[in-house]
Amino acid sequence: MKTIARHLRLIKTFFSFRMSNQMIYRASFWTAFFVDVSLFLIHLAVFQTLFFNVDSINGWSKYQMVFFVGTFTLIDGLEMWLYFFGVTSIPMKIREGKLDIYLTKPVNTLFWLTFENMDIGSAFICIPGIIMIVTASINLGIRITLWKILGYILLLMLMLVLLYSLMLIIRSLSFFFIKTGALDELEGELISISFRVPGVVFRGITKLILYVLLPYALIATIPTQFFTDVLSGGMWLLVLGVVTAFVLLSRWIWRMGLKRYGSASS
Amino acid sequence: MVKTEVTHVGKYLETGKISMKNQVAYRFDVFVRSILPFIRLFLAYALWKALYAGQSVIGGMSFEMMMTYYLITSFLLRLDQSSGLVWETAEEIREGRFSKYMVRPISPLGHFLAAGLAKTLYVLLLVLPAVVVLAAFMHRILLPPAGWMNLAGACLMGFMGLIFLCLLNYLTTMLAFKFNDITGWHLLKENLVEFLSGSLVPLSLLPEWIQEAMRFFPFYYMQYLPASLYLGLKTEEFVPGLIILGLWITGLYGLSVFVYHRFRRIYEGVGN
Numbered sequence: 379m380k381t382i383a384r385h386l387r388l389i390k391t392f393f394s395f396r397m398s399n400q401m402i403y404r405a406s407f408w409t410a411f412f413v414d415v416s417l418f419l420i421h422l423a424v425f426q427t428l429f430f431n432v433d434s435i436n437g438w439s440k441y442q443m444v445f446f447v448g449t450f451t452l453i454d455g456l457e458m459w460l461y462f463f464g465v466t467s468i469p470m471k472i473r474e475g476k477l478d479i480y481l482t483k484p485v486n487t488l489f490w491l492t493f494e495n496m497d498i499g500s501a502f503i504c505i506p507g508i509i510m511i512v513t514a515s516i517n518l519g520i521r522i523t524l525w526k527i528l529g530y531i532l533l534l535m536l537m538l539v540l541l542y543s544l545m546l547i548i549r550s551l552s553f554f555f556i557k558t559g560a561l562d563e564l565e566g567e568l569i570s571i572s573f574r575v576p577g578v579v580f581r582g583i584t585k586l587i588l589y590v591l592l593p594y595a596l597i598a599t600i601p602t603q604f605f606t607d608v609l610s611g612g613m614w615l616l617v618l619g620v621v622t623a624f625v626l627l628s629r630w631i632w633r634m635g636l637k638r639y640g641s642a643s644s
Numbered sequence: 645m646v647k648t649e650v651t652h653v654g655k656y657l658e659t660g661k662i663s664m665k666n667q668v669a670y671r672f673d674v675f676v677r678s679i680l681p682f683i684r685l686f687l688a689y690a691l692w693k694a695l696y697a698g699q700s701v702i703g704g705m706s707f708e709m710m711m712t713y714y715l716i717t718s719f720l721l722r723l724d725q726s727s728g729l730v731w732e733t734a735e736e737i738r739e740g741r742f743s744k745y746m747v748r749p750i751s752p753l754g755h756f757l758a759a760g761l762a763k764t765l766y767v768l769l770l771v772l773p774a775v776v777v778l779a780a781f782m783h784r785i786l787l788p789p790a791g792w793m794n795l796a797g798a799c800l801m802g803f804m805g806l807i808f809l810c811l812l813n814y815l816t817t818m819l820a821f822k823f824n825d826i827t828g829w830h831l832l833k834e835n836l837v838e839f840l841s842g843s844l845v846p847l848s849l850l851p852e853w854i855q856e857a858m859r860f861f862p863f864y865y866m867q868y869l870p871a872s873l874y875l876g877l878k879t880e881e882f883v884p885g886l887i888i889l890g891l892w893i894t895g896l897y898g899l900s901v902f903v904y905h906r907f908r909r910i911y912e913g914v915g916n
Contacts, residue, residue: 409828416832420839427849432695432702559728560676564683570844571687579694588690 385489392493400498411499414458418451418503421573428574436579441517442606443576448510449605450573450598453534455507457541458500464492465545466562469552475641488632492542518606526605533601533617540621541597543628550628553635568594576602593620659755660762674770681719681774688714689785703849709875710846712787716871717843719775720802723767726760726813730830734820742911753814753900760810790876797882798870804889805866809837811896818900821907842868859884862892 400407425447429440438446468491471477480487515522548561572588577595580588588595600617603609688711696707705713733756736742745752779786789795816833819826838844840863847855847868858864865885872878 409825409832413828413831413835417835420835420844423839424844427845428695432699436694436697555670555672557670557673558676560673560680563722564676564680567680567684567687571691575691575694579697580690584686584690 385486388485388489389493393496393498396494396496397498407499410497411502414455414500414503418506421447421451424574435575438576438578439518441514442602444510445514445518445606446576446598446602447573448507448514449534449602451507451510452504453537453541453597455500455503456534456538458497458503460496460538461492461542462500462545463495463497465542465549467491467495468546468549469558472552472635472639473556477639478641481636487636488546515605520606530601530605533604536617536621537597537601540593540624543621543624544592544594546628547624547631550631550635553638568592571595572597572599578603589616590620593624596620655750656754656758659750659758660765663759663762663766677767678770678774680722681715681771681778684718685711685715685778685782688718703846704877705846705848705875708785708787711785712875713846713871715775715778715786716798716874717841717867719771720805720867720870721838721841721843722771723764723802724760724806724809724813725763725767726756726810727830727834728763729756729760730813730817730826733817734826734830737817737820737911738824740912746908752904756814756817757807757810760813761806764806787875789874794873794876794879797879798874801865801873801882801885801889802867802870804886804893805841805862805870808862808866808889808893808896811893811900812837814900815896815903818903818907821911837863837866840864841866842871846871848872860888862889865889 425443429443434440435443471480471491477487480490483490520526545565548558548565551558551561568588572594577585577588577599580595585595596617600609600613603613692707692710692714696702696710700706702710733742736744742752745755779788789798812833816826816830819829823829840858840861842864847858847864850858855864859881865888869878869881869885873882
């Protein structure tokens with residue numbers, strides 16, 4: 379309990395530090411905000427273009443798709459706000475030997491690296507995401523219960539943890555291979571496709587790959603499926619299993635990588 | 645007397661050679677990069693197969709045309725490697741290390757173009773064989789070029805598109821003289837280019853009036869038109885496309901030179 383409280387205090391400190399830091403460079407702060415908004419608008423345009431040409435996607439109606447895009451936008455905003463810039467800076471710190479300073483701090487290294495670069499501007503992107511979710515819910519005539527809201531929030535948190543683990547695995551490979559830019563590109567492709575279509579459209583081997591081996595298709599699909607349709611017990615088990623497996627895998631790769639870390643010569 | 649001078653073109657070739665060597669040094673990255681087209685095509689197949697369920701044509705394109713279109717646009721998009729140079733050069737400006745370009749007998753723009761195009765050549769050598777093998781194995785869903793002239797036209801247009809993008813990236817880098825952090829500008833540009841060039845969705849899926857407006861901008865000719873030419877579509881737009889893209893390249897080149905000479909005055913060379 380004491381440890382959790384300490385880490386929460388640290389997050390608060392990181393937050394205030396970043397806030398004042400970003401406020402010094404206001405132009406950068408607002409540019410980041412406009413980038414997020416532009417990205418959201420582009421995704422929306424892509425979605426609109428695709429839906430303009432097809433009536434439904436594997437039985438999912440237009441408003442289910444709006445809910446799906448809203449959920450993805452919300453997850454995207456939260457990850458960019460909380461840990462995206464922290465995690466993506468890890469390879470550079472490994473390459474340039476800047477990890478030394480983090481290793482000597484009396485705080486968990488990964489925790490520090492994860493939260494030190496919170497991007498407050500990205501949090502604003504959650505607003506259009508929430509608007510889309512509410513609009514879709516109203517149009518779908520969903521009966522909203524406390525269970526639905528709590529379940530949805532739980533799944534959102536699980537998906538944030540899953541996305542974090544996937545990102546960390548890719549960045550931790552920098553301990554072994556130094557340059558991993560191509561993997562970043564691959565990650566971008568996988569995230570891009572998981573945003574454009576819900577995972578329910580995939581079948582057979584594709585589904586196995588995108589639900590279990592590279593589970594990017596779960597990220598926005600599962601919370602949407604739970605809220606707008608039904609999520610079976612089997613799917614709950616699959617989600618919990620996949621999230622647990624990737625958390626453990628990411629931790630293991632990170633620890634193995636740290637053992638290999640050779641300071642400035644990495 | 646030892647001849648120390650290098651020819652005008654030679655110094656840029658040397659820049660390119662060094663840039664190529666740097667790329668080859670990372671074998672794991674080279675390996676992943678060479679299998680990326682296969683993964684991309686697999687993902688595109690999954691996406692478009694789902695969208696084509698129950699219909700044979702979307703936006704005037706059959707499933708096979710869409711797959712071929714997607715392969716060409718993602719190939720062209722990945723050929724541009726000057727985007728990565730933006731981070732490197734902007735950091736050099738920020739940390740005061742850009743001074744080396746000012747004292748060397750080499751133009752920063754020439755250096756940027758040489759390094760960017762060398763990286764492009766490296767990716768081309770690496771990815772092209774993979775794409776050819778892929779096309780041969782998946783000939784049922786990937787179409788051959790509509791004709792040799794179409795292929796040549798697509799290559800020329802694609803190359804000009806790469807030059808334009810290289811210049812645009814150089815111009816983005818120049819912003820580092822003015823702003824402390826250009827990450828936002830660069831990402832904003834990347835997002836817009838990706839959408840406007842038709843690599844996310846074919847521009848033929850957009851309403852006609854938007855397509856009409858896009859014909860005045862260079863992005864339309866960077867990926868969408870080369871891919872369309874390859875498929876035997878929009879051939880009548882080849883010549884106007886060359887003229888419009890040529891004008892944009894000339895304009896952007898002039899602007900790049902002007903901006904560099906303007907911004908170098910505010911450069912202190914001490915870093916921050």
